Amino acid sequence: MALRGGARSPISALMKRPILIHPDPRLKKVAAPVADLSDARRQLARDMLETMYAAPGIGLAAPQVGVPERLIVLDCVKEEGAEPQPLVMFNPEVVAASDELNTYEEGCLSIPEQYADVTRPAEVQVRWIDESGAEREEEFGGLWATCVQHEIDHLNGKLFIDYLGPMKRQMITRKMVKLKREKAKA
Numbered sequence: 441m442a443l444r445g446g447a448r449s450p451i452s453a454l455m456k457r458p459i460l461i462h463p464d465p466r467l468k469k470v471a472a473p474v475a476d477l478s479d480a481r482r483q484l485a486r487d488m489l490e491t492m493y494a495a496p497g498i499g500l501a502a503p504q505v506g507v508p509e510r511l512i513v514l515d516c517v518k519e520e521g522a523e524p525q526p527l528v529m530f531n532p533e534v535v536a537a538s539d540e541l542n543t544y545e546e547g548c549l550s551i552p553e554q555y556a557d558v559t560r561p562a563e564v565q566v567r568w569i570d571e572s573g574a575e576r577e578e579e580f581g582g583l584w585a586t587c588v589q590h591e592i593d594h595l596n597g598k599l600f601i602d603y604l605g606p607m608k609r610q611m612i613t614r615k616m617v618k619l620k621r622e623k624a625k626a
């Protein structure tokens with residue numbers, strides 16, 4: 441996930457792994473559960489965090505770097521100079537969601553420089569496997585709740601523009617097609 445004023449360019453030289461840009465069939469697939477935490481998967485998680493910070497973004501899902509597995513990374517600390525709080529989640533799932541809703545302006549590193557209000561549950565209880573292999577469960581609110589839901593959506597082939605009306609979604613998709621065409625020429 442990205443916030444307005446965040447992601448500057450779809451591909452930065454600092455990015456460890458190139459981020460796929462919508463529309464791409466790999467962004468529409470349901471990702472597979474991670475069966476074991478190999479060193480390669482832990483390395484992937486570290487690369488994804490580095491890529492996310494470089495973008496800059498506050499969340500990134502493995503399908504966005506072309507890996508069809510249930511892995512997300514996030515860090516929603518955005519105050520300048522504040523201690524980073526990177527989270528790596530394998531097989532994350534929302535186990536409970538509040539009735540109370542919250543609307544945030546969302547953006548996505550796979551849909552650069554496009555932002556729209558999305559309404560989601562204000563608080564969610566999430567269960568996941570951390571990078572040490574331990575099962576964890578925590579409640580998230582505020583921006584963290586929005587971001588973790590946005591990233592888990594990616595694991596199910598869903599993008600934030602899928603919450604918008606068809607007109608808005610098509611307009612954004614056309615812009616991305618044009619962007620990709622220009623990038624291919626460059």
Ligand code: NI
Pocket residue numbers: 441442547548549550590594
């Ligand atoms: Ni996203």
